[in-house]
Amino acid sequence: MKYCSNCAAELHIAIPEGDNLPRHICRQCDTIHYQNPKIIAGCLPVYQDKVLLCRRAIEPRLGFWTLPAGFMENNESTQQAALRETREEANAEVRLLSLYTMTSIIHVNQVQLIYLAEMDKPEFSTSNESLEVELFAEDEIPWEELAFHTIRNALQYYFEDRKTGTFPLRQIELQGTRYNRP
Amino acid sequence: MKYCSNCAAELHIAIPEGDNLPRHICRQCDTIHYQNPKIIAGCLPVYQDKVLLCRRAIEPRLGFWTLPAGFMENNESTQQAALRETREEANAEVRLLSLYTMTSIIHVNQVQLIYLAEMDKPEFSTSNESLEVELFAEDEIPWEELAFHTIRNALQYYFEDRKTGTFPLRQIELQGTRYNRP
Numbered sequence: 001m002k003y004c005s006n007c008a009a010e011l012h013i014a015i016p017e018g019d020n021l022p023r024h025i026c027r028q029c030d031t032i033h034y035q036n037p038k039i040i041a042g043c044l045p046v047y048q049d050k051v052l053l054c055r056r057a058i059e060p061r062l063g064f065w066t067l068p069a070g071f072m073e074n075n076e077s078t079q080q081a082a083l084r085e086t087r088e089e090a091n092a093e094v095r096l097l098s099l100y101t102m103t104s105i106i107h108v109n110q111v112q113l114i115y116l117a118e119m120d121k122p123e124f125s126t127s128n129e130s131l132e133v134e135l136f137a138e139d140e141i142p143w144e145e146l147a148f149h150t151i152r153n154a155l156q157y158y159f160e161d162r163k164t165g166t167f168p169l170r171q172i173e174l175q176g177t178r179y180n181r182p
Numbered sequence: 183m184k185y186c187s188n189c190a191a192e193l194h195i196a197i198p199e200g201d202n203l204p205r206h207i208c209r210q211c212d213t214i215h216y217q218n219p220k221i222i223a224g225c226l227p228v229y230q231d232k233v234l235l236c237r238r239a240i241e242p243r244l245g246f247w248t249l250p251a252g253f254m255e256n257n258e259s260t261q262q263a264a265l266r267e268t269r270e271e272a273n274a275e276v277r278l279l280s281l282y283t284m285t286s287i288i289h290v291n292q293v294q295l296i297y298l299a300e301m302d303k304p305e306f307s308t309s310n311e312s313l314e315v316e317l318f319a320e321d322e323i324p325w326e327e328l329a330f331h332t333i334r335n336a337l338q339y340y341f342e343d344r345k346t347g348t349f350p351l352r353q354i355e356l357q358g359t360r361y362n363r364p
Contacts (some may be wrong), residue, residue, distance in 0.1 A: 001187045001188075002187060002188060002189075002190075003185060003186065003188070003189070003190035004185065004187070005183045005184060005186070005187050005215070006183075006184060006185070006187050006194075007184075008184075008185035008190045011187075011208075018310055021186070021255065033187070034221045034253070035256055036221065036253055036254060036255065036256065037220075037254055037255075037256060038218045038219075039218065039219055039221065039293060071216070071218055072218060072219055073203065073218065073219075074217055074218065074219060074291040075288060075289075075291065076227075076286075076288065077286030077288055077355045078284065078286050078287075078293055078353075079353070079355070093220065099284065099351060099353065102260065102281065104258075104259030104260050104261070104262075106257060106258065106259055107255040107257075109257065111221060111254075111260055122274075128200055137336050146218070158208055169259075169281060169351055171261070173259040173261070
């Protein structure tokens with residue numbers, strides 16, 4: 001961030017009055033340009049005893065498996081974002097059951113929300129964002145080929161919690177370990 | 183958003199290839215400037231049978247009562263943000279118990295996270311951001327002078343859930359009703 005998006009003048013970095021963190025501030029119009037974490041919303045879709053995974057068609061982690069999830073947009077709720085991403089990436093319709101994992105991925109300034117979700121029918125297909133979309137039983141999960149640590153966490157929690165049938169919200173803080181590299 | 187923060191050229195609005203929403207795109211360097219919801223993190227601090235509220239010293243809703251909460255910063259977790267805001271606004275130390283309300287405030291592109299929290303001691307004070315900080319029993323809550331609908335919701339849920347002693351995560355979608363105006 002080098003120039004003011006409001007007036008095109010150069011920015012400088014300083015701590016505004018009454019604040020305690022350095023911000024990008026315009027030298028000309030004094031606009032303060034804050035930078036804040038972004039939300040990733042998605043879901044863990046379950047059909048019978050299987051979960052739905054997508055093989056990424058885009059970077060980062062092209063070719064690795066993930067749960068359907070992506071950046072939350074303006075003008076939608078977290079639930080709407082999770083449903084939209086599941087449609088866009090897997091062409092699947094799901095019912096959200098509960099918020100299941102909330103991960104602060106501190107070093108990339110993201111908060112990832114994964115909802116537990118149910119599919120009524122095994123209907124899904126590939127998309128611009130997914131090379132393959134498939135249902136996996138627990139012993140079929142490609143653990144070494146998962147894209148992100150957050151996805152491995154969610155799946156591990158799910159298969160653990162499935163034994164008891166209770167799925168409490170899991171809150172996780174990740175620092176410095178975004179990709180799932182065995 | 184009128185100018186590119188990367189090169190200062192003018193922006194135009196168009197749907198990028200492979201996308202389905204209009205974005206701000208630079209005419210010169212082609213950078214796409216995404217806009218996404220921001221996270222507000224805070225808590226509902228409880229001391230014995232009372233909850234801690236702050237009277238806002240800043241706009242919006244200056245003079246109205248709120249729970250300590252504010253914009254999550256980069257390089258922190260949602261929990262760290264909630265604790266930091268409670269220190270900044272009320273000079274209070276709390277222990278977070280559980281995520282209690284998650285509200286998508288759709289028309290202002292915010293997601294508000296309120297944690298249920300406990301105070302070990304009744305220690306707190308005013309700050310640059312709070313004209314007054316006080317503990318309120320249920321029958322003392324200034325319902326007509328609360329700043330935001332989200333705060334009223336959280337307090338109503340809390341006093342309802344306190345009867346049973348279970349505090350499940352409440353997920354709320356708000357549209358067009360940000361301020362608590364009786």
